[in-house]
Amino acid sequence: MRVRVYNTLTRQKEDFKTVAEGRVGMYVCGPTVYKPSHVGHMVGPVIFDTIKRFLSFLGYQVTLVVNITDVDDKLIVESAKRGFSVTQLAETITADYLTNLRLLRVDGIDHFPRATAHIREIIDMIQGLIAKGFAYPSGGDVYFDVTRDEDYGKLCNRDPEQLEAGARIEVSGLKRNPGDFALWKRAKPGEPQWESPWGPGRPGWHIECSAMSMKLLGPSFDIHGGGLDLQFPHHENELAQSESFSQLPFARFWLHNGLMKTGDKKMSKSEGNEIVVTELLKKHHPETLRYLLLSSHYRSPIEYSEDRLLELRRSLESFYRFFDRFKRITGLDYYSLPVTAKQSEPVQGGEGLMGKIAPLRQSFLEFMADDFNTGGALGILHEMLPILNRFADQAGLESAGPAARAREEFHQGVLCLRELFSLMGLFLEPISTPAAASDQTLDGVVRLLIDLRADARKNKNFALADQIRKRLTELNITLEDRQGETTWRQG
C-alpha cells in the first residue's frame, strides 16, 4: 500500500520510503520529567504509537524510541523547591508518565532512553563535533557554532539571522555567535554533574536526543516526531548536530503533531490551563482520552473541553452497547476475538453485509495511508456501526433461529471492526467494571435513579430524565436502555 507522509523538512507530502527495506526507526521527543504529565504530554505517544500500529500492520518492523530528559534546568529548580534530589524527582515523575502511557494503551514504545544513562555517548559526540570544527569549548561550556553548518535553518526554512532573532538568545560572553547553543554546560555548585574533558558539567538538552537516537536507531533513520513547539530550536539543533557529526542525512521524515488547545488558547503551563492526566482520569476513562487524541488529524490542534470528552464518551458507548449486542447474538466476547497483526489478503466483498464492509475497510486504510489521518479513519468506523446494527435488525439475529449464514456474516463484519479498531489501540480490552455484588448500596441508589428517570419519561419530563442520565455519566455510570429495560455499568 502506498503511504504518503507530510514531511516538515520538505514541506510537502512524500511517498514513504524507508532507509532500510522493511524496517522503520522512529524517534519521538519525550518529556522533561519535572512535573506530573499533563494531557499535552500524551499527544505524541498516542499518535506515534498508532502510526507504529499501522506501519506494523503493513508489514514493517518498527522500532519506536521515546526519550526521557532526566537532567535539565527545570528539574534542578523543581527538585530544590520540593526538597527532593533530582534523581528522586525524575524517578517519581517518570513512573507517573509510564503509568499514564500504559493506561492509554501506548504499548508500542520499545525504548525509553534516559539522558543520564547516556553521558558517555553524549561526551563522545561532543568530542567528535569539536574535532570536526563544528563546536568549541569555552569557559567550561561547549557550544555548537551555527555558522559552521551550511544548511543550519533548513528544518524551519529560515536563515540563521531570522532564527537568531526568534530565539531566546542567552546572554553569554562565551559564545562566538549569538545563535550558538550549548552542547555541554559547566556545573554550578550543587547541580548534578559528570566529569568531562571540559571539566565537570552536564549535557545540553538538544545533544541528548542526537546521541540517543544515533545509539538506538543509527545515524540515519526514518521518522522523527515531536510537538510543533519543538521545531525550533530543539529539532533544528538536533538536526544540525547529528548531520555535522555523521555527515549523513539524519531523519528522513520529520512529523510534527499539533498541540492541545482549549477554547482559543494553547494548553500550556504559561496559560495556567494544563490538565494533569491523573486528575482527568479520575473522571474519564483512558479510552475516551485516547479517542480524543486520535479524533482529529495529528497535524491539527486538538480541541480539548469537558463537553467534547462527554460527547466522545457517548460515541464510545454506542460501541460498548454494540459489543454487548454482539455477545447476545453470537455468544462470543468481542474482546476475545483474534486481531490480525499484519495486512491480510484484501477482505472479499461480494454480496450481502461484507459487500458494504469491505469498501469501508479499504477507505479506512486509505485514510491511514494518507498521512496517518486517524480522524478520517475513525469516521469510517462510525459508518460501519449502523450498517452492522441494521444488518442484525433485518436478519433478526436476536430472535430465535436466524439463519446460521447470516450469523456468520455478522461475525465476519465484526472481525473486521475489531481488526481496524485494534490499529487505533481502541477497544482492546473490556472497560466496564460491573458493580460488585457486594456493593449493594450503590446498586440500590442507581436503581432508584433509574426508576425516577423512568417516571420522568412517563410524565414526559424529558429534561429531568436527560439530566439524571447526564449526571450519572459524569460520575462514570452508564445507563443502557434495551428492550424496555434499563441496566447500568461503571466505565
Ligand SMILES: [Zn+2]
Ligand atoms: Zn528531542
